[in-house]
Amino acid sequence: MAADIPEGKEALVKEARWSTLFGEAVLAEKPDELVVERSHLAEVAKRLRDDPDLGYDYCTNVTSVDYPDYFEVVYHLLSISKGKGLLTLKTRTPKDDPVVPSLTPIWPAANFQEREVWDMMGVRFEGHPNLRRILLWEGFAGHPLRKDWREPYYEEDHKPFGSRWPDGVYTPAETRTPWGRNVQYPPGWDPDEWEPPDLELPTVSAAELSDVTALKTDRILVNVGPQHPSTHGVFRMKVTLEGETVVALEPVMGYLHRCHEKIGERNLYIQNIPFTDRLDYITAMANNLGYVTTVEKLLGIQPPPRAEFLRVIMAEFTRVMNHLLAIGFLFNDLGLYFTAALYGIRERELILDLFEMASGSRMMCNYMRFGGVAHDLPEEGVQLARDLAFDRLPRVVEEFERYLNEIEIFTARTVGVGVLPPEQAIALGASGPVLRGSGVKYDIRKFQPYSIYEEFEFDIPTGTRGDVYDRYMVRIQEIWQSLRILKQALDRLPGGEIQAGKKAWQVKVPAGEVYGRVENPKGELGFFIVSDGSPNPYRYHIRSPSFVNLTALEPMAVGQKIADLVVILGSIDITLGEVDR
Amino acid sequence: MLGKGIVRGMLVTFKHFVETYLYRGSRTAKARGLFTVQYPEERLPLPERYRNLPFLLYDPETGEPRCVACGMCARVCPPQCIWIKRAKDEAGKPLRKPEEFVVDASVCMGCGFCAEFCPSDAIRMDKDYRVIAFDRRKDLVWPLERLLKPTTYYAAICPTMWAEEQAEKAAKAASKGGA
Numbered sequence: 150m151a152a153d154i155p156e157g158k159e160a161l162v163k164e165a166r167w168s169t170l171f172g173e174a175v176l177a178e179k180p181d182e183l184v185v186e187r188s189h190l191a192e193v194a195k196r197l198r199d200d201p202d203l204g205y206d207y208c209t210n211v212t213s214v215d216y217p218d219y220f221e222v223v224y225h226l227l228s229i230s231k232g233k234g235l236l237t238l239k240t241r242t243p244k245d246d247p248v249v250p251s252l253t254p255i256w257p258a259a260n261f262q263e264r265e266v267w268d269m270m271g272v273r274f275e276g277h278p279n280l281r282r283i284l285l286w287e288g289f290a291g292h293p294l295r296k297d298w299r300e301p302y303y304e305e306d307h308k309p310f311g312s313r314w315p316d317g318v319y320t321p322a323e324t325r326t327p328w329g330r331n332v333q334y335p336p337g338w339d340p341d342e343w344e345p346p347d348l349e350l351p352t353v354s355a356a357e358l359s360d361v362t363a364l365k366t367d368r369i370l371v372n373v374g375p376q377h378p379s380t381h382g383v384f385r386m387k388v389t390l391e392g393e394t395v396v397a398l399e400p401v402m403g404y405l406h407r408c409h410e411k412i413g414e415r416n417l418y419i420q421n422i423p424f425t426d427r428l429d430y431i432t433a434m435a436n437n438l439g440y441v442t443t444v445e446k447l448l449g450i451q452p453p454p455r456a457e458f459l460r461v462i463m464a465e466f467t468r469v470m471n472h473l474l475a476i477g478f479l480f481n482d483l484g485l486y487f488t489a490a491l492y493g494i495r496e497r498e499l500i501l502d503l504f505e506m507a508s509g510s511r512m513m514c515n516y517m518r519f520g521g522v523a524h525d526l527p528e529e530g531v532q533l534a535r536d537l538a539f540d541r542l543p544r545v546v547e548e549f550e551r552y553l554n555e556i557e558i559f560t561a562r563t564v565g566v567g568v569l570p571p572e573q574a575i576a577l578g579a580s581g582p583v584l585r586g587s588g589v590k591y592d593i594r595k596f597q598p599y600s601i602y603e604e605f606e607f608d609i610p611t612g613t614r615g616d617v618y619d620r621y622m623v624r625i626q627e628i629w630q631s632l633r634i635l636k637q638a639l640d641r642l643p644g645g646e647i648q649a650g651k652k653a654w655q656v657k658v659p660a661g662e663v664y665g666r667v668e669n670p671k672g673e674l675g676f677f678i679v680s681d682g683s684p685n686p687y688r689y690h691i692r693s694p695s696f697v698n699l700t701a702l703e704p705m706a707v708g709q710k711i712a713d714l715v716v717i718l719g720s721i722d723i724t725l726g727e728v729d730r
Numbered sequence: 731m732l733g734k735g736i737v738r739g740m741l742v743t744f745k746h747f748v749e750t751y752l753y754r755g756s757r758t759a760k761a762r763g764l765f766t767v768q769y770p771e772e773r774l775p776l777p778e779r780y781r782n783l784p785f786l787l788y789d790p791e792t793g794e795p796r797c798v799a800c801g802m803c804a805r806v807c808p809p810q811c812i813w814i815k816r817a818k819d820e821a822g823k824p825l826r827k828p829e830e831f832v833v834d835a836s837v838c839m840g841c842g843f844c845a846e847f848c849p850s851d852a853i854r855m856d857k858d859y860r861v862i863a864f865d866r867r868k869d870l871v872w873p874l875e876r877l878l879k880p881t882t883y884y885a886a887i888c889p890t891m892w893a894e895e896q897a898e899k900a901a902k903a904a905s906k907g908g909a
Contacts, residue, residue, distance in 0.1 A: 310810050314801030315824065317813030319832040319871060420808035423841035488743060491764070499759055502777075509779035509855070515841045523846065524779060536759035552742035555735030654806045654847045 171196070182237040190240045191250040191276075197226065197238070198255055204231040207575050208256035210664060210675050210692040211263055213270040215296045220247050220272050223677070224259070225664050225692075229575050229591055235664060242272060251277035258578025261700050262692075269294040269410070284403035284729060288340055290333040293411055300411065301326040307685045308415055368396070371711070375404050379482050379715040382725030386702075386714065393710050398703045402696075405729035413689035418444055418656050421689065423515040428674075428693065429727035430512055432471050434463040434504065435669045437517040442599050443665025443676040444519055447658050453646040456521040457601045462534060462638050463507070463516060464600075464667075465631040469542060470500045471670035472582075472624040472631075475722040476549065479621060482719035483562055489553060496545055499537060506530040519656050521648030531642065538635040546628050554625075563617040567705040567717035570615055577701040580694050581672025583721055586623045587615035593668040605634045617720040624722075655684055662688075671695055671722055691730055695723035778890050781842045781855030783835050784812075790880040796852035799828040803844035803853050811837035812844065833877060835861065836870040851895060857887050 167178040174189030185193045197205040210225040224238040242249050251274035253260045263274045264283040271292030274280055282289065291298050302322045304310050312320070334340060374385035383404035389397040409428065413421050425440045426433035438460050445452070452460070477493030501511040507526045508516035516523050526534070553559060569579065574587035584591055592609045594602040610626030612619025660682040666675040672694025679688035698721050705717050750763030757765040757774070767774055784803075788795040804812040815830035844853045856879075863869035885892040 304810075308810055309805035309807075313804040313807075313810055313812060314814045315799065315816040317804065317815050317830070317832070319813045319830075319834070321834070321867065321871075322837075416808060417806070419806070419843070423808050423839055423843070492746070495764060498757075498765075505780060506777045507779075509777070509781040509842060510840065513840065515843075523842075527778075533759055541759045548742055552739045556739050557732055557735050560735075652846075654802070654843070 176241070181235060182239070184239045184241070187240045187242055187249045191252065191255070194224075194238065194252050194255045197236075204228045204233070205236060206230055208252070208258045208578055209235075209580070209666070209673060209697075210677060210690075211252075211259050211266060212677050212688075212690040212692070213266045213272055213294075214679055214688045215270060215294065219243055220270060222249050222266060222272055224252065224256075225675070225677075226256075229589060232596065234597060237664065247272040248275055249273075250275050251280075253277050256578070257576050258697065258700060261696060265696075268292070271295060279399075282403075284406045286403070287345075288334050288338060288343060290335045290338075293408065294414075300408065301332075306415065307683075308417055308420060367392075373714065375401075380718065381478065381723055382728075384723070384725050384728065386718070388706075388711065388714065390711055393712070395706050395709055395711060395714060398706045398714075400699050400702055402699070402725070402728050405725045407730065409691065409730040410689055414686055416686075417654075417684050418658055418686060419519070419654055421686070422517065423513065426513040426515055427726060428691065428730065429669070429671065429695065429724040431474060431724055432467045432670050433512055433514045434516060435467045435471075435667065436674065437514065438464045438600065439665065439667040439669065439674045440676055441517045441519055442667060443663055443678055444656070444658065446663045446665055447661055447678065447680055448519060448656060449659075450520045450649050452521045452649050454601075454643045455525075455645045456647045456649075458638050458642050459507075459522050459526055459647065460517060460600055461602065461605075462526075462635060462642070463504070463514075465635050465638070466500050466503065466534070466537075468631045468670040469628050469635075470497045471722075472628050473497060473549075475582075475670075475719075476553070476621060476624055479617075479716070479719040479722075480553070480559075482715045483559065485556075485559075489549075492545070492549065492552075496542065499533070499541070503530055503533050503537070506533065518648065518652060520650055521646075521652070525647050531639070534635070535639050538632055538639055542628075542632055546625065546632070550625060554622075560618065562713070562716060563621065563720075565614065565616050566709060566713050567617045567720060568615050569701055569705050573704060574615065574701065577704065578697045579672070579701045580698065581669065582620050582623045582627065583672065583698050583701060585610065586612040586620035586720075588612055588619075593666055593673060597666070599665070599667055602634075605637050607631075607633050617716055620720045658682070658684075658686075666692070669694055671724070671727070672698055693727040693730060695721075695725075695727045696730075699723060699728065776857050778888055780857050781845070782840055782859050783838055783856050783861065784833055784844050784853050784877070785856045785879050786831065786874070786877040787852055787854060787881050787884055788878045790882055795827065795874075795878055796850055796881075797828050797831065798826040798850050798852070799824075799831075800849060802847050802849060806843045806847050808841055808843065809837050809839050811835075811839075828874065831874040831877060833872045834870065835872055836863075836866050854884050854888075 167183045168175040171193050174185045174193055175183060176186055177184040197203050205226040205228045207227040207229045208224055209227055212223050214221045219241045222240050226236045226238055240249050249272060251263055253263055261283060263277055264280060266272050267274060267280055268282040268284055269292055302325055369390050371388045371390055372385055373388055374380040375383045385401040387399045387401055388395055409424060413424060422437060422440060425436040428436050473493035473496050477490030480489035504514050505511045507524060507530055508514040569587045571587045571589050574584050574589055588611050590609050590611050595609060607630040610623050612623050658680045660680050662679040664675055664677045666673050674694055675692030677690040678686050681687040702721060706714050746763055753762045786795055786797055799814055799816040801814055804814050811834040813832040814828050817825040817827050817829040819825055842855050845855050
């Protein structure tokens, strides 16, 4: 599988005349964008995937936009096997009848994301296997990302709010909506009579019981989480067990949902930067990078070289830190309590010292700006970075490998556990170490380079079996590759400006839309931004790697023992701040 | 040989155990072993740029706040936790100073935008991270009196940044005087 993928940069989409391929199904087209009539969506999608000349096998992002006259559902597609770049597939649906055919049967990656669109925008997907709300609960009235939906503490459509200045009088948010009157239920929905849908237990059929040769086991339903230490946050797995074997699994999430996208659409562009820190709170710097590079695409500005180098240095240190933590906590999940995690956290402390020196904060860095970075890295910061990248981290990672790679207990618990074959990894939209662990050689830094990654030499490590051990190994190897990039970047760190032009609090973003994606430590972090030329984004969507990678959890876990479930989840490396947004 | 990996791993752990006692108390990139800081008995020095919550500067000589009530901080604030009431003279003409200035510290996300974009260098980020409160409304909604701190305080907590700011101001004044 890995051999099929062309090396190097992704080719641009060349199928310029979409209408010659799809005839009257096409409503509008650009070389990398295709708007189709909703009744033809499924057949167009099927052809895009199955036609050997097209080969769009990877659906990376699904989202929707609420325009005044219609809802638009947007799919971002890629071809990993053909090495083709982004293609935007869109369809439109009238507001009074928001239904489009589901593309989950074609790209299983769309499963959770289509549920999210239904939850947030209220567009129904016909033929979706399990179209229920995913981030909010059933008793939630309305679909919050519609432009006419207002939150209980609603003040104004856009920040800055007029009540703050020049005649600002302090009014706490809760006085605007007193307690007890800020909850609305859907019409005809009674909270007292509602039963959560989880309570129906799957039953064992009579035929199964009459088989005398089989071991008699009960089928039981176990809730792992939401308050369980191994779920890495407030996350629940609804697991159906047959004896000790997992036969079905459904992730339940949304406990940490904080309206990130709705807030983002109220915010000014710059106000979103500190909010991206709080997406995946382990990798704040890398999130910053993803957001600012996306907005810079719309703005058309280029940061000065020193700022680009500082960004890459911060992003790569973030990757090292994230992988050390991921490995440490994977061992926690295995029962090797805290030793590996403690060693990982110790290195993270020193990397956080560096971040604090540069940005002023350890976790919520808020370091990058449009066209540059907020502060220059002081001289002692450069020294610390050099000490870490050249001397300390190589020694520590080598020690990690010596300590962990060959423990027999570890290999016995992880080799062959949670296998995800490459074809399935692509179909399920897995990204980052999960995709590469399955042997798919795909890294956005190589295939669609952003920032200045083209200038650095590094390899893409891949696994062979696609099991938990391979994902662990890919993370270790990625740390080595990150250190390689860091050494090159620190050696060539130029002097000079750190900000292109004057630093502005209000940027003039031209109208247009953009999907920017970066290779975050956990996978592909994408920002989809629609600008209408106003100071606030019209639509602001995040394709979070943890959320989409969870689509692959069920296929990985089914057939495994419940004791391995925790390890499989640990090997995906999720952060709930990013899953629930 | 089965168990070799475990033995090798245990040797690494044992090395760390020994090193922790041999190299005690240094928390640098050169340190070996573990370097746990025994907070609150021990405290790490805060880096110059460390930021927590905002405060306002006033000139200790004149007692005048630097703030000119331009509202830049209130507009750029991501969670909109700053309320400013501009002072007015008897005729109702707005003055260049605040009458009221409120920061809701429980809403503040500590991003530092207010300090970064303040055109009159009047708002800065504090380093006092021990903010303890019993009542959100009473103790965490900070009025002007609670926010104002002298420039000497800022010079003490951020000496380098203060020196840079003074040098910049001197350079500006010199270029203005020359022209």
